[in-house]
Amino acid sequence: MNIRKKIRDKGKIKFSRYFQDFKEGDRVAVIRELSVNPKFPKKLQGRSGVVKNKRGNSYMVDINDIKKKKTYVIHPVHLIKLK
Secondary structure, rough: OOOOHHHHHHOOHHHHHHHHOOOOOOEEEOOOOOOOOOOOOHHHHOOOEEEEEEEEEEEEEEEEEEOEEEEEEEHHHHHHOOO
């Protein structure tokens, strides 16, 4: 699990990362942004899921937890789009 940022990533968060847009059905990876207080459980670090819809500034993401599908509300700072 990430405890530190790399030297090039330290400092302020880029606005483009903070205000990312995702569409329904996009596959995303959950990567914890260390400079922002995380709003989701640490066990989600490195997991991937599918964007369900938007709720306020955050996105609802469906993630498989072993055999059960769970929905989490995650801010886009902590999401990276997968191909």
